[in-house]
Amino acid sequence: MNAFHYFSGKMLRKKSAKYFVCLLTVVFWFSALYAQSGKKPNNSSVQLPASQVAALQFLDSLGHLDTSGYWPNVDPGLFLENLRVFATTPLRFYEGKVTNFCAYSALTYIPLNYDPEGFSRFMVKLYRDGKATMGKVNFHPGKAVRTEAGLIRYKGALDISPAGQMWFLVLADHFKGYLNIFNHRFHKGDENTLWASTNFAKFNRMLRRLFPFKVHARGADIIRPAISKNKIYTYLREKLEEGPVFLYLNNRLLYKKAHVVARFGIPTHYVLLMDIYEADNGKLNIVYWDYGRKSLQQVTPAFLKKIIFGITWCTIKKTK
Amino acid sequence: MVYHQKNKITTLALTLCLLSLLVSCSPTRKFTANYYRDNDVLLQDIRHQYKKLYEEKPFALEFRDKDFKQIGFEIMTDSIKYIYSFNTDQSNLSDTLKRYGFNEKAFHQLISSMRVAQCTWISNVDYYELRQKKQFVFMSVRHSDLESRFKAEKYFTLVFFDRPQLFDDRRRLLDRADKKNLRSINGEIFYRINDRVCYAFTGHFR
Numbered sequence: 001m002n003a004f005h006y007f008s009g010k011m012l013r014k015k016s017a018k019y020f021v022c023l024l025t026v027v028f029w030f031s032a033l034y035a036q037s038g039k040k041p042n043n044s045s046v047q048l049p050a051s052q053v054a055a056l057q058f059l060d061s062l063g064h065l066d067t068s069g070y071w072p073n074v075d076p077g078l079f080l081e082n083l084r085v086f087a088t089t090p091l092r093f094y095e096g097k098v099t100n101f102c103a104y105s106a107l108t109y110i111p112l113n114y115d116p117e118g119f120s121r122f123m124v125k126l127y128r129d130g131k132a133t134m135g136k137v138n139f140h141p142g143k144a145v146r147t148e149a150g151l152i153r154y155k156g157a158l159d160i161s162p163a164g165q166m167w168f169l170v171l172a173d174h175f176k177g178y179l180n181i182f183n184h185r186f187h188k189g190d191e192n193t194l195w196a197s198t199n200f201a202k203f204n205r206m207l208r209r210l211f212p213f214k215v216h217a218r219g220a221d222i223i224r225p226a227i228s229k230n231k232i233y234t235y236l237r238e239k240l241e242e243g244p245v246f247l248y249l250n251n252r253l254l255y256k257k258a259h260v261v262a263r264f265g266i267p268t269h270y271v272l273l274m275d276i277y278e279a280d281n282g283k284l285n286i287v288y289w290d291y292g293r294k295s296l297q298q299v300t301p302a303f304l305k306k307i308i309f310g311i312t313w314c315t316i317k318k319t320k
Numbered sequence: 321m322v323y324h325q326k327n328k329i330t331t332l333a334l335t336l337c338l339l340s341l342l343v344s345c346s347p348t349r350k351f352t353a354n355y356y357r358d359n360d361v362l363l364q365d366i367r368h369q370y371k372k373l374y375e376e377k378p379f380a381l382e383f384r385d386k387d388f389k390q391i392g393f394e395i396m397t398d399s400i401k402y403i404y405s406f407n408t409d410q411s412n413l414s415d416t417l418k419r420y421g422f423n424e425k426a427f428h429q430l431i432s433s434m435r436v437a438q439c440t441w442i443s444n445v446d447y448y449e450l451r452q453k454k455q456f457v458f459m460s461v462r463h464s465d466l467e468s469r470f471k472a473e474k475y476f477t478l479v480f481f482d483r484p485q486l487f488d489d490r491r492r493l494l495d496r497a498d499k500k501n502l503r504s505i506n507g508e509i510f511y512r513i514n515d516r517v518c519y520a521f522t523g524h525f526r
Binding site: 078091097098153154156157159160192287293294295296297298 | 396399400401402403404405445446447448451495501503504505506507
């Protein structure tokens with residue numbers, strides 16, 4: 001071996017050692033990163049609000065759930081996974097395609113946003129015991145509803161959300177309004193029918209009885225609130241400052257097509273109003289939440305007045 | 321004799337009325353077969369154009385008027401859906417397309433193709449099979465043959481799957497997972513055109 005080979009060999013060994021150390025560092029770094037990404041979301045890996053962390057800690061503390069005899073078609077693993085998703089991404093809560101669950105979905109914003117832990121505890125108790133209490137309401141759902149939860153299909157992401165199905169069915173089974181008179185008892189497929197529908201008074205009653213908020217409302221099922229188109233922006237803006245605002249509106253007009261001859265002026269849909277602001281062109285930008293997503297749409301004040309039939313806003317109750 | 325003749329005329333008139341009522345209430349099979357056969361290439365072309373653009377940025381597109389000049393344009397991001405309304409010749413449509421990084425030429429091509437096919441709505445729809453998320457292209461067509469002064473609006477809705485589907489002996493779309501239940505889409509039963517495309521006449525366009 002000549003000098004050149006000796007030195008080059010030594011250099012190579014030194015270089016190899018360096019490369020080896022670098023490689024080891026990179027492998028270690030990647031494995032640490034991989035191990036972190038593989039973990040379930042918890043309070044240490046993601047910066048979450050304290051209320052969401054508390055919900056996740058509660059759900060993690062359960063370990064696993066046994067299959068409930070009360071909810072034979074709800075898979076316990078998927079149920080817990082659903083609750084984790086509800087707690088961490090409340091705005092992805094989804095009412096399902098072509099169902100009449102929009103009112104129940106809209107009001108779910110309150111527990112998921114303000115008390116995800118309380119909601120998780122309620123759902124787990126409901127799953128284990130077949131009954132549970134929220135606010136002033138004792139839920140004790142009937143067998144037909146309990147059997148159906150987990151079986152609702154062809155509704156998009158609601159298909160894989162047995163926890164969401166349970167919650168919707170329990171609410172629709174318990175709360176009744178005049179729209180439910182002719183279809184009072186649940187039968188298969190009733191998630192699309194009048195059984196699940198919600199009139200404005202029922203919606204406000206649900207909010208009052210379920211959550212510790214003071215609930216204010218203006219409007220009615222067929223009469224629009226008397227707020228002029230010039231004042232509607234200021235009015236809604238003010239209410240948004242006070243707390244969550246729900247709108248009861250004519251969804252068919254919102255998705256209006258000009259080649260349609262006649263439209264009945266009745267409200268059909270509940271949304272959570274998240275923001276409203278004036279655009280440069282004199283129109284209003286409204287941000288609302290429905291179908292598991294926020295939407296931003298520009299409308300004229302006159303159009304907004306035309307589609308709104310009910311405005312509900314919630315404020316925190318003042319205790320003595 | 322006169323009484324019997326009167327009775328016959330009344331029965332005949334009633335039968336004719338009933339028949340015309342039935343015919344006016346149900347869109348004909350002929351329309352389905354003819355329309356799809358005549359527009360097969362165009363409809364598949366629209367689907368491919370849409371899917372290509374959708375891969376770059378998820379969106380849904382609709383025509384809002386009879387003249388196919390005004391469009392509704394929904395752009396989906398992870399956190400929010402932006403709903404826009406434009407006239408197709410407006411400059412701010414181009415500005416918006418540029419802002420979101422759409423291929424402007426391809427987008428205008430899609431608009432033209434949809435106009436030719438009288439397609440009022442196109443979107444990608446999620447569905448679940450054995451808890452796995454899948455998608456199909458949903459298209460609705462508003463055709464003059466489906467219009468009537470006395471009937472509610474009707475759309476010829478088409479669903480394009482990526483892989484062959486199952487149908488029962490009455491040509492109704494079945495759930496691929498359990499092979500027994502009818503798979504409803506937006507609450508409607510869909511019928512076979514070919515093994516990947518099916519249709520329904522619906523009262524809503526989306």
